[in-house]
Amino acid sequence: MKIIVVNQGHSRTRTYSGSGKWAGGLCCCAFLLSMAIGGGAMYAWLTNNQEQMLTSDGVKNWKQILDTQQQDLGLVRQQTQNQLDALMLRLSELQGRMTRLDALGERLTSKAKLDDGEFNFNEVPALGGPQEFAEAEAAYSKLSLIDAIDQLADQIDNREEQLDLLDNLIANRTLHDDAFLAGLPVRQGWLSSRYGRRTDPFTGKAAWHNGVDFAGKRGSDIISVAAGVVVWSDTRSGYGLLVEVNHGNGYLTRYAHNDESLVRVGDIVTRGQAIAKMGSSGRSTGPHVHFEVLKNGKPQDPSRYIYRASK
Structure with missing residues (x-):
């Protein structure tokens, strides 16, 4: 085996001859040198990043992080439950208000002797509209609690509009009836x-x-x-x-x-x-x-x- 070494100026060269054993030993030395350099680099990296090592201190740090996240999650869950309870209370109040409005509307309708069906407080207001696309239908297939409250609030607004109209109708009818001339101008005579x-x-x-x-x-x-x-x-x-x-x-x-x-x-x-x-x-x-x-x-x-x- 021959090894030719050329200097920087390419002016001189040297040739070395050796057996196969000598060449194998040289390669082995080169491999060991590279392993030493790589091992030293790995040791330096691990020394500078001890927090990422699975040591007892690292596990302790991760446990503290998980505990903090659990506490945060519990706080968020409690806040969500409180908001849900408040929404349920609001829904109950709106339902009670709706019931009272319906009862009042029925009494006023009966007292005013209006035609059946003109002001019907026993039925849900009639709704309608063209069928929407499948994507839109899928997006609104499930109603949340907020949606239920909004729908109930809309129904209450509808009832209040009916009551306002009914009140005006009764007031106008009362004024008309009161202005209707009838009766004696004296109590006794x-x-x-x-x-x-x-x-x-x-x-x-x-x-x-x-x-x-x-x-x-x-x-x-x-x-x-x-x-x-x-x-x-x-x-x-x-x-x-x-x-x-x-x-x-x-x-x-x-x-x-x-x-x-x-x-x-x-x-x-x-x-x-x-x-x-x-x-x-x-x-x-x-x-x-x-x-x-x-x-x-x-x-x-x-x-x-x-x-x-x-x-």
Whole structure:
């Protein structure tokens, strides 16, 4: 075996001859040298990274890390449970509120005598819509507790809207019914003069009477036959102390010859409310109330309203 060694300048070379045993020994020395260098590097690395070694200290460190993570996990689990309990409590409150709203709606619907089905608080609100794609359907196939609460809140909003509409409907109907002219203008008294042609009590001649008269005890109550707004409360020629009430829709009522007025202009009165005391002021022969009904400024026969049933 020959080994040729060339120097850096390539000017000189040397040749060495040896047997096969000598060459094998040289290779073995090279292998051992490389193992020594690699072993030294590994030792240096392990010396500088002792925390990653499976020693008792390393195991202890990992155990501490795991314990900390377990504590953090327990805290997160407790917080999640607390939030879940709060959501369940909120859901129970919403369900109770829903039940009360339904009960109230049923009573109001029954009281208002509405047609069946117009306001149905016993059924879930009708829903609909086109079928969505499979991907969207899969995404919403499972409802979470939050979704259930949101749906219940939406149902409550729907019930509240129905109740608001129902309340407005009942209020409007009540106002309309209260403004409906019906009944006597006195609590106690009797009819002393009818509407139409009659003999004038002062002149004895035929005259036209635009109202009806109810005689009674001086100081007894004179009441409004319907709800409205007082538009006159003062004396007027021939009428004495007079009260006029505007009931809307062109209707106005007059109550004349009063001894005392109990209301002022602008006051809102209800059906059956005392608005004056019976007297004999103005052109009168004795305690009574002169009652007139006008529609769009034209006198009407009050008996048409006195004897009809209230709504």
